[in-house]
């Protein structure tokens with residue numbers, strides 16, 4: 001029987017302009033901590049910190 005992983009859709013929000021620029025999925029059972037990534041923000045036009053945020 002195939003096991004389905006419960007993956008949750010998350011977004012990555014720029015901590016500077018609060019735009020959600022990236023989307024990803026996360027397995028809550030494996031990753032419990034909030035993610036923070038350095039990503040390029042189109043609005044800020046530079047690399048900024050992106051914080052994990054909930055997506056509907």
Ligand SMILES: [Zn+2]
Nearest residue numbers: 014017041044
């Ligand atoms: Zn930004």
